[in-house]
Amino acid sequence: MNIKAVKAMRGGTHVPSGTTPVSEPLDGDSACDSGSGSERRSGGHESGTGDSAKGPGRRRAVVAVAVVALLAAAPVVLAPYPVSAMSRMLAFAVLVLSVDLLTGVTGLPALGQAAYFGAGAYTAVLIGIHITSDALVQTLAGLVMGLVAAAVTGWVAVRASGIVFLMLTLAIGESVHQVADTWQAVGASNGLAGMPPITLFGGPPLLAAGFVHWWVLAVAVAVFAAVALVVRSPYGRTLRGIRDNEARMRALGYRPALARYGVFCLAGAVAGAGGALWAQQARFFSPGDMGFEVAALALLSVVIGGPGSLWGPCLGAALVLLVRDNLSASIGGHGPLVLGAVFIAVVFLMPRGLAGLTGARLRGLIAARGARLRKENAS
């Protein structure tokens, strides 16, 4: 959490970040340019003028294509359950992406994204029951509802940063959850059931898990691409600037609260789309699907995956759901034990999260980590 910023705020004084010893090049996928930044660094001293990231960029594109191809191939070979589990992970990964936009890219630890996830999901279910089973309409409506909900509530949170932001988003999330939990029109705590299967472009209902999976995958990939674009755009740079040194941004003439409000709304839209996807694959939504636990797991997925990287948190999302849904029952309901052990292990074994685990970087990380520890213990 951006505690530096908290400290700066509470004193009302400027804490110069230059005094903190953060001088390790390897500290972070928090790094600028979540995508190409890491290659830049591991690439060492390239000329610095050309497109030095071309080689790794291609390799990444190949990996991305392969991953999407494998995900797309899943319904052909796998039985319904693993496929629907993958759809669930994808929908959850979209929620995690929205948290990553705030937490990883902008440095705002968010615990309230489940609220916008829920807003999108309820919208999709209500449209499915009462208006149309068209998946595109539902998803777009979910996205818009997430955006609107974030725009309406976000102003409360974006003035703050650090743990204050965390607590304000928690308050938003819990309040919205409470409303859903007691509001009869959306089924209160029993949730909204009876959503018909989705259709696409006027086609037949998609009952089979495989077709639903393809739809969820397509939307998830589109959202991922959109978020990746934002992260690489000038706006993404602005957001990273806020994360790194908000006071300096202000001194440069930026209005950080405005930029934060923007990304908050954006993240709300992404979460809303994720909620719509979740509802479409489950054909049901209840307050339990948007509670504190969901928000916390989404934030944890980001931390596990490596904040700021985009694919790391997605992998984190898959890992978290895998542990919770599949491992828990097989060890007599002690899923939390495994989850806790995973958290501890991640901190000690993967200091930069899953995203830190790219081949050559691993060795460097271990060396850098040793150096950092020595330095800290010395201070």
Next chain:
Amino acid sequence: MTPQRVTPLLELRGLTRSYGSLTAVDSVDLALAPGERHALIGPNGAGKSTLFATVAGTLRASGGSVLLSGQDVTSLPEGERARRGMVRTYQHSSLFLDCSVLDNVALAVQRVHRVAHRCDRAARRFRHIDTEARRHLDSVGLLGRAQDMAAALSHGERRQLEVAMVLATEPALVMFDEPTAGMSAAETERFVALMERLPERLTVLIVEHDLDVVFRLAERVTVLHLGKVLASGPPEAIRADEAVQRAYLGSARTEDLFAEAGGER
């Protein structure tokens, strides 16, 4: 040059800042003509830093006013002053350490060019931002390190990057807060050379301990003592001023006059 005839770029009128009963800056009047290189000196505790911060908007003034090109900016926060062309550097470099050197400068450039909130294209597609940022890096001699993390820069290089960032906001007035503090002799030499290359039209206010640097760079010098302006004028006049000598000697901190500032970091 007679700054009184044209509208001063920066004008302070009775600027005061107090902490409770302590008045750190006591009705300071000062005017900087466009393009002027002005240095602010004084013994430790003279109120330089407070005056500097109050002018920059980092601190709120308790009284008096700050005018930029004749417009009152006293009530504006630092960021708004920056948008009007008045920027400062920080004693302890304030950079985006987890971003590349190029990104540090690009952040300043893209704000000025009003693309800071564009997210429809990747940043590198905005070629003019890139070019502009590299030009500023080149001007401070950091182009070769454009792709490195800011955190990997040495102390002196960080100062250079600060300058590049500040220049990239296309300011009318740049305020340097003890820019050479903690620099080695060689770094200081490079820095002074960099300062001497700054565009002519740029107005500069510099707070500095190293009087050698001050007398090389400044066209006019203002001496602050106990929060008040003790003397103001061309470097030669200040050097000869007896009151100034007394103030420095009387404070029993002669070393401040000629030695590099110690204990700043």
Next chain:
Amino acid sequence: MGVVSVFSLSRTIAGLALGALVLSGCGSSLGESDTAEPGGGRSGGDVKIGLLVPLSGVYAPVGEDMKAGFELYLDQHDGKLGGHDVDLVTADEGEGPQTGVPAAQKLVTQDQVTAVAGVVNSATALGLRDFFHESKKPLLIANAGADAITGARKSDYVWRTSFSNGGVSGALGPAVAEEAKGSVYLMAADYAAGKEMVAGFRKSFEAAGGKVAGEKYTPFGKTQDFQPYLSAIRKSGADAVFAFYAGAEAVNFVKQYKQFGLADKTPLYGTGFLTEGGVLAAQGKAAAGVKTSLHYSTELKSARNKEFVDAYRQKSGKPPTAYAVQAYDAAAVLDKALAKASGDSGEDLVKALGGVGSIDSPRGAWKFDADHNPQQQFYLREVRADEGPAVNAVVRELD
């Protein structure tokens, strides 16, 4: 690496992978019916049954009781249901649909169970309804009480061996109207079950001429201190209180009801969950005198129940609960239905479920009504804690 070679390589890999996957044909999820795997459920005379109960989260104590109840039935019948050896697959329902729905889907589509029993949470049960309805697999709800499960959203494939919320509380209404001297204050946790419990009670209570002094819902799962509500009850001048709570909230409510001196003056009524199982053990003497309605009590005098209580005690070391009985009965229902079913499919089993007739249960004989809900006897129980551990003594049968 050259760009061209990279791309062609990737194409090759993708092509190979896809081809291999298609050829292997080890399964697919593109069929219209998710579970049309012939013979998957029963091979070689075995039958696979899914038990979906919470093993983690706040409902874990309920889940444990249900698991013990279901297993007890199997133990008593040599691990057979309807003559088939049972392969029992237990899954963790967790706290809500987030975990419960995927777990049930796994049981049906992955483990290919013939039927699923369990489900504590009503939202999970309602969320699963369409899935079971379309998969044509029987789901035996052994706890979740939402009225809609066997009401507005009933399905041929969803059956309930427990209760409906409105049924349990509705049974108590006339009794309280008769016993309480004046008006009654209604309190419940603020969620769907709480609302249904109060609504069910209120309806039959007012029909029997009862008067309501006030109605309050407390934040569900968040209320630890009931003092503000207890003061409001005192101020309302109510002569009795009807309350619905379960788990930790039930413990705190009943204990504080006693600590703040209400128990001595204002009788407390509720649905049986207020004083059931581990909850009652934690409340101890503080619960003495609390009167509740439920379809079961360990203190039922029947021989069938005595035998059940002894066997259950021997197995798990503590007295049984209504939750255990509900799961025990789910096993009994499956036993009968599997014996009668003419084939392997869900349709066959559902047809057999319609004909299981009367179930000889520790709670007393019961049978399914037209909505697949148990038609059963409710009892008025009163907590006695004079000597030994507190128990729910049976006062009388409710009608």
Next chain:
Amino acid sequence: MATYLVSVLNGLAMGSLLFAIALGLSLVFGMMDVLNLAHGAVYLVGAYVAVALVADGAGVAAFVLAVLAAAVAGAVLGGLLAALTRATAHHLDQALLTLGVALVVGEVLTLAFGTDVHSIAAPEPVGGGVTVLGETYPVYRLLVIGFGIVLAVAVYFLVERSPLGSLIRATVADRAMVAALGVNTGRVLVGVFAAGAALAAVGGVLAGPILGAQPGLDEKVLLLALVVVVIGGLGSVRGALLGAVLIGQVQALGTALLPQYASFLVFAAMALVLLLRPTGLLPARTAVHA
């Protein structure tokens, strides 16, 4: 009116417990920037110590013994957490680490004590009730209020008036400066971490007769403590006290006055405070970089 006064009294009892629990969380955050998400688990350890030792209503001596045992257990856990969190400098990683510990500790407690709700009886002599303003009020809660007052005074003298306290406050304000002065901050930090955790565990014993012990209680308590800390101001002792009293009242008096909004009150109060004063009501003094 009397009804509301009883609620105020009750709010004070809850506030006393919250203060004991939140204090360590606040100081650890202020001094080390560590958001200790295992704080609730430490509390629950204390509660289960009480379950193990005095569940069925023991005498005063046994209760005091339980308090001491919980303090020791809490201190050990706190020291362990302090050592663990020093292994990483990244704040999100530290939070993740402490959350991992919280989950493991919670699960181990469940394995040892089962999933059932446990209640803990107040010590025999104070198990009854007295009449306050015409209503019966449990004596034990009055004692808890007394404990809160004693604790507040003791902490005030320790932190605001003693040399150790000035060191603690200086560390909150500017850790680097204190370290530069040659003070071994490591020992102070571990000490405060352990003491804060011990206090939370003691809170678990003392809250036992009111809240009992069950899996999941750690999360609820942690959430409330976080709200208290944020409202009061991170790292501030006086802030933690004010925040605890305020949240106690919001929960008791607020619920009595606005029962229909009970579930929103705590978060609404927090949002309101943070919107007006983002640094909390009584923020700790930080170093001034002029």
